[in-house]
Amino acid sequence: MELSRVRELNRAADLLRLRAVRMVAPHGFGYLGQVLSSAELMAVVFAESFRPGTDELVVSPGHYIIVAYAAGPELGLLSEGELTTYGYDGSSLEAIGTESSPVADITGGSLGQGLSSAVGLALAAQLRHETSRRVFALLSDGELEEGQVWEAAMFAAHRGLDNLIVLLDANDSQVDGPVSSITTLDPIADKWESFGWAAYDVDGHDVASIADALGQAIAQSRPAIIIARTSTARGLSCLPEGADGHFIKISGDLIDAAVAELEARRA
Amino acid sequence: MHNLPPYPTVLKPYGRAFVELARDREEILCLSGDLTRQTEIDLFQEEFPDRFIHAGMAEANMISMAGALARRGFIPFVHTFGVFATRRPLDQIVNCVAYPNLPVRIVGFMPGVSSPGGPSHQAIDDVALMRALPNMTVVDVADATEIRQAVVAICDVPGPVYLRLKRGEIPIIFGARHQFSLVRAHVIDDGDDVVIFASGMMLSSALAAAQTLEDAGVSVGVVNVPVIKPLDRTTVIEMASRARAVVTAENHSVIGGLGSAVAEVLAEEGLGRRLRRVGLADTFAEGAQSATWLFKKYGLSTQDVVDASWEVLGRDGVAPQAPVLVTPPGEYAPV
Known part of the structure; x- marks a missing residue:
């Protein structure tokens, strides 16, 4: 990948972070860590692969919907002004995705169900012979603790759903702490490979690696998963040590510092 | 018919x-x-x-x-x-x-x-x-x-x-002219004493029970309620108002199903009719080789519908006994 493209994609990732900081800031806390970890992954998907109107997006962990909102203006699906309503009473931009959430085709707050929904969309495309349509499903690593994910994984491979791509934000974060301290998920790639999937284990903050894996995943003749190894603290050095990545508190001077840091890097 | x-x-x-x-x-x-x-x-x-x-x-x-x-x-x-x-x-x-x-x-x-x-x-x-x-x-x-x-x-x-x-x-209980409706419950018989609302497998029990009760001089209404939600409130109110007491019969727990749905309407409308719910009395059902045995053990038989009707009406003496039906192979009768 050309250096200029790397720089563009990194700027796009930081734009997602900046928008997320601005959405969360008025409330003092929120699902910012999820954007910090998945920013590069989703920036690359939206810039390189996702075709609005043709492809479909499932955001399985509903609290990750904030990253889809953040990408909404570039996709032409949301205005910058609408983003300011995030999380307020009466807004369709609820902090945990609902049926009214824009940008994503399906989202869900009860974890572990989104892959099955994505499989349903991919199966619909297969039954209709819509061969160019791709279904992208954003999942989090904590969700792999849910058994339904593996039901869906088996079914997708059995049906040969090569139009299905899972984007796994492996940020090692769940409510009670690091995923790895609660359930051993690794070797994640081996698990999916053994279920009949193509698996790509990449540095989830390296846009060139992500883009390369995405290209290969799309070309596969079986369902594919990008395992993006990430951190919920990535891209904001101003955050205090040991901040709770699942639900980051941010107020006062910290907001100003975060905005300044991101704007400086995007300049 | x-x-x-x-x-x-x-x-x-x-x-x-x-x-x-x-x-x-x-x-x-x-x-x-x-x-x-x-x-x-x-x-x-x-x-x-x-x-x-x-x-x-x-x-x-x-x-x-x-x-x-x-x-x-x-x-x-x-x-x-x-x-x-x-x-x-x-x-x-x-x-x-x-x-x-x-x-x-x-x-x-x-x-x-x-x-x-x-x-x-x-x-x-x-x-x-x-x-x-x-x-x-x-x-x-x-x-x-x-x-x-x-x-x-x-x-x-x-x-x-x-x-x-x-x-x-x-x-096959109903003839070809029967019309299933998603909106209206199906009034099979009118009755002044007790009205039985039944769904699914308990409809045949309700019909058999009604026959036994009628033979003993009780006026029985029977309503087939295949659509439990949305419930046809109008028919429930109309039929319950006409009778002195209400019985529901369902092959289900008495909590949350047809009996509960009818009870909600009776209470909301202030009809003040006594109600008996025939169904599983908040219990799991164990120990069976046959469904027939379970229907008897857990109070889902025709006789249980008769007894509930008799009791809710406050009738004296022993409830009339439903005949034991001989069911040839390939035919069906409620327990």
Whole structure:
């Protein structure tokens, strides 16, 4: 990948972070860590692969919907002004995705169900012979603790759903702490490979690696998963040590510092 | 017109009606949770293999997938036993089907204690679970004639439907002129003393009980309530107002099903009618080789409907005894 493209994609990732900081800031806390970890992954998907109107997006962990909102203006699906309503009473931009959430085709707050929904969309495309349509499903690593994910994984491979791509934000974060301290998920790639999937284990903050894996995943003749190894603290050095990545508190001077840091890097 | 038991029976009325419907409706998909023959959809699989989807023993995935397929213009009919169709994937039904209000048809076989398969296989709370969900329509039909009509009727309901079906030999209670309605409950008999509201497999018990009570001088109304949600409140109010007491009969727990739905209407309308609910008395059902034995042990027999009616009316003496019906092979009579 050309250096200029790397720089563009990194700027796009930081734009997602900046928008997320601005959405969360008025409330003092929120699902910012999820954007910090998945920013590069989703920036690359939206810039390189996702075709609005043709492809479909499932955001399985509903609290990750904030990253889809953040990408909404570039996709032409949301205005910058609408983003300011995030999380307020009466807004369709609820902090945990609902049926009214824009940008994503399906989202869900009860974890572990989104892959099955994505499989349903991919199966619909297969039954209709819509061969160019791709279904992208954003999942989090904590969700792999849910058994339904593996039901869906088996079914997708059995049906040969090569139009299905899972984007796994492996940020090692769940409510009670690091995923790895609660359930051993690794070797994640081996698990999916053994279920009949193509698996790509990449540095989830390296846009060139992500883009390369995405290209290969799309070309596969079986369902594919990008395992993006990430951190919920990535891209904001101003955050205090040991901040709770699942639900980051941010107020006062910290907001100003975060905005300044991101704007400086995007300049 | 309805017959009295024992009734002639047919096999696979659902499976046949479903194939007929699917012939004209290409958007119908058939999903199976590894109980294809048991849920009568081997017929569909033979006829439309490309629209038949083996989901395997993975009900959570099956329901969530069905929701997504429905979003893309298909009408998925999902099949397994009632327990596995409702209790196991409840959260998936809530989030992937009921909340998005999608036209998924969840077809659950083997209701209540019609299975001697133990509590793991007995759908005694399926109606309660489905009735509690916003957008859900809940249907528990009584005979083959209604099944054939209900399959067609539910196809175009805009939201989700739970269809509860007896497995195996299905009695024919109603003639060809019977009309199943998603809106109106079906008044079979008028009566001034007690009115019995019954659904599904307990309708035949209610009809047999009514005959025994009438013979003993009790005026009995019988209402077939195949659609438990949305409940036909008008008919419940009208019929209950006319009678002195009310009995409900369902092959289900007395909590949350037909009995509860009728009780809610009686209370909300301030009708002040005494009520007895025939059904599973908040218990799991164990220890059976046969469904017949379970119906007796857990108070779901014709005699139990007679006794409940007699008692709720405050009649003196022993309740009249329902005749023991001899059921030739291939015919059906309630316990």
